[in-house]
Amino acid sequence: MKIRALLGCSAATLMLVGGAHAAEKTLTIGVADALTGGAAVYGLPQANSVEMAADEINAAGGIAVGDDTYMLDVIVYDDKANPTEATNAVRKLIDRDGVRYILGFCCSGATGAVASFIEYEDAVMLVGNAAERSITTQGISNLVRTRPPADYTGAAAGAFVAKQGHKRIAVLGALETSFYASYVEAFEEEFKKSGGEVIAHEVFASKDRDMSPQLTKIREMQPDALLVVGYVEPAAFAYRQATELGMDVPRYGFTSGSEEQFLRVASSEQMEGVWDLRPTELTLQSTTDAGLAYHANYSERFGDAPSPSSPYAYDQAWALKHAIEAAGSVEDTEAVAAALRELEVFPEAVMQYLPVEGKMFDQNGQAYTANGAFQWQEGHWVFVEELPSDQEAYSRFLSTVN
Known part of the structure; x- marks a missing residue:
């Protein structure tokens, strides 16, 4: 049609x-x-x-x-x-x-x-x-x-999170989707180079809206931080429910959604401090x-x-x-x-x-x-810093993959 x-x-x-x-x-x-x-x-x-x-x-x-x-x-x-x-x-x-x-x-x-x-x-x-x-x-x-x-960005994100001093991170996301899985794989490989460990890989589907079982399991493992990867709406539910469960740990993500899209699910207060580690896309700052x-x-x-x-x-x-x-x-x-x-x-x-x-x-x-590190600050995604990216080296690597 x-x-x-x-x-x-x-x-x-x-x-x-x-x-x-x-x-x-x-x-x-x-x-x-x-x-x-x-x-x-x-x-x-x-x-x-x-x-x-x-x-x-x-x-x-x-x-x-x-x-x-x-x-x-x-x-x-x-x-x-x-x-x-x-x-x-x-x-x-x-x-x-x-x-x-x-x-x-x-x-x-x-x-x-x-x-x-x-x-x-x-x-x-x-x-x-x-x-x-x-x-x-x-x-x-x-x-x-x-x-x-995705993996071009995932490696840069892993280095950034390690630089924040985290050692034990839990992952929650659409890990059965290949490009999200490749982001996490590259993230984990880079994160481990600094002595970090991914202690959990919890999965949600794109249509899931209740992540409380996965988040409760993660909370009991006492991670230093949470990484959420997936479409905007389920990711927003994950951020909201992590707050509702009292998980007071830094939250990182790979979602690439606008403020308006997140605010349809979570409040600005529930989003405060969340990081989005993604290609440097359209953000006014x-x-x-x-x-x-x-x-x-x-x-x-x-x-x-x-x-x-x-x-x-x-x-x-x-x-x-x-x-x-x-x-x-x-x-x-x-x-x-x-x-x-x-x-x-x-x-x-x-x-x-x-x-x-x-x-x-x-x-x-x-x-x-x-690649950029964006953080939710008072209702807006704010560009904080550029992440290390070597497009020439990645391009050479991509040419070897088939």
Whole structure:
């Protein structure tokens, strides 16, 4: 089901401005993302961000290819963060709608399902918030990802928590989800280097809302700190219930949600002092002028603040514009995919990318940001410090994984 009206000009419209002048045409791009269900906290802001970027690109004159100018239209389908739904959505975009460029992809299971066949299609896939490492280890030349993998961040988080002096930490989270598990694995490996020990690995599912049994068990083990990894809503319940159970220990997390999303479950007082150890995403205290403008424009347009990870999708749209113009074609998807790998970080980018050999995407199609330590202080996520990140070394490592 197509759930959003097309943006810009009608896909059937071709306007010739004078016989010898440039033609204005339409390029339809697609979005497959989680618009409903628990993952919608990530997917819906991404879909919104692509729509907003498309409007801004159109307002700035569109995409220039030779003598033609292309205005963007967007078709969005709900993949519900489900591998089967994602496969069906992308098949409709390619087979029925004739779309060559597909953006979005907030969640790893659904993204992995599409990645398994996209290399055989005349299409380009731009992945956003999905953090499973394997997405960019398969040598898929027509796929790039704007968010760094989870374990790239997990190692930096482990070093940060060890630096706080903790020796015994308990983990609670969606550990049966591979990218959360890889974050924790990298975290634990780094944490152990400083003599730390992970004393518990307690699990919740994405639909769980009562974590009191797991938290009671953890409380009896008397950890120095608690690490929570998972989607925003269950993580917020875990933070709230830890407070209600009187667990007076530092709380760390890997969630990447906005203040508004957490406050739907927990009070600001219950969130006070919580850390989020994640890629340096959109937080007003850590952003650039481009990020401030993005936050203001998104909030005005959609009546809600953007989630911290939503600019991954916004940046996809601008990356696609620059790659198409560099390739000089909208039909030649191989040339556009190659141009993406050659892009430098462009001025419209909201996330603060760390180039590899001067390029936004490395040889694996992977982009990197710095990692950051954010803390909840008086109702807001506050950027406290940058975590150690070596994108060049990680890129070399990623090239060895298959």
